Amino acid sequence: MTTPTYTVHAIPSDELAQLRRTGRDVAGNAPQPFAATGSPLRCCLRPATPDDDVVLISHAPLREQSPWREVGPVFVHAGPCPGYDEGSGLPSELRTGPRVLRGYHSDGSLDYDAIRTVGEGEDIAPALDELLAVPGLREVHVRSATAQCFTYLVRPASA
Structure with missing residues (x-):
């Protein structure tokens, strides 16, 4: 594994x-x-x-x-639910586009060069791998490309 x-x-x-x-x-x-x-x-x-x-x-x-x-x-x-196991990888039903990925530094500032758009039906993993390799990036926010609302965030495993 x-x-x-x-x-x-x-x-x-x-x-x-x-x-x-x-x-x-x-x-x-x-x-x-x-x-x-x-x-x-x-x-x-x-x-x-x-x-x-x-x-x-x-x-x-x-x-x-x-x-x-x-x-x-x-x-x-509305009530308690099992949540999501953060070590289980990308959620299978929410890992394709259309998505916007936005990278943030440890001070919470947005890195404008670390914004990617992932097209309809495309896997977000390659763009995430690219962004998480950017020095100084703390996390990537995965958002809906249409409504722009937050879906989940991804951090390097070492963070």
Whole structure:
């Protein structure tokens, strides 16, 4: 078995636990029930099914305050779910385009030269490998190319 070169991160479980405990997301909004069948769930990194109880929340992939911190809408399970095993590689149902990959430095700043667009049906892995080899890059945010919303983030395994 080969050693993974990166880890894949859904929304952190502590953020989701706080959301469920307080009834407020990172922007202070109450979670909104939403029929999101087929949309990616950012808690377990798979498409929502008709049986899933889904809510729409605001999420900030960069947790620390900075001018680069963006807050946007994402779908998650309304209640606890198994989450995503960060060492299991790219989520099979969310690893193709159309996607935009955006690389960030350890200070949270966006590296404009580390932005890639992956076309419809293309595997994002080659572009991720290229970006994660850029010196000083801390993580890559995988986003929808159409709605531009955050899907998950990827870090080098050594991070």
